[in-house]
Amino acid sequence: MSQISQFLPAVTFVCLWSTGFIGGRLGTPHADPLTFLLIRFAIASLLLAALAALVxxxxxxxxxxxxxxxxxLLVHGAYLGGVFIALSLGVSAGLVALIAGVQPLLTGAMSGWLLGVPVRPLQWAGLGLGLLGVLLVVWEKLVAQTGVPLLGVVLAxxxxxxxxxxxxxxxxxxxPGDLRSATAWQYLVCTLVYGAIVPWLEPMRVDWTPEFMFALAWLVLVLSVGAILLFFTLIRRGSAAGVASLMYLVPSLTALMAWGLFGEQLGPLALLGMAITAAAVALVNRPAKAAPVSAAREA
Structure with missing residues (x-):
């Protein structure tokens, strides 16, 4: 039971995190994408700042x-900006999630260059497999339908x-510091930067339809606040590794939800590509084998 109690919150977090792309896909038809994010950042920063002040x-x-x-600005501002504009241009939520899902592979590969962390051959192999999986999905999307904008894929x-x-x-x-105040500060910075540049980039159209308000409330309360605080709790419990090992399921879960909600189709080649990408990330997340005791003593 103790293992289940530790594993269940990690699964819950991954399932919630998968809905971020769905919320963006649901809300972007009713608002300009960067304006949507500006509102989201502003509300999330206020809520987390109030929580940080309260405790x-x-x-x-x-x-x-x-x-x-x-x-x-990189993790929230630039990343979510690219994702939301890609969704607004018509790139499917499943494809955007799959491209974003390569992040653990790319981070592992680039950590050797930027952080001096040795990159194992297994990680390079995983990166190659992950890229192959993404290319398969992109290829099928481009062949099967002409409505996939190249600019949207570039932004993803x-x-x-x-x-x-x-x-x-x-x-x-x-x-390292308190996640609540740190995240509130990051959202506040994004709010200020977006507030300065978005009026020059967009007409700031917002249709306050029930669908948009639901998407906004979901992204703010469930993703920007709830999922972040859940992740904070998992870190304190030492379950962050469990979350990392399950993150490769995010693109598949997103694609499944997008199929049920929006009718986004996945052909055999796309399914194969998603399976290859998931296997690649799972492969890279496997811990390195410890050196034999005898070898360690000889060293």
Missing amino acids: GVKWPRGRAALHLAVSG VFALFAITFGTLYQKRFVV
């Missing part, structure tokens, strides 16, 4: 606040690199 946690200051701002790839560099930057420069 009396410390806020980041000085250089720590600056590093958090940079990583937040941009989002992939943004969250990868943001993750590596955070690992390299961000000092």
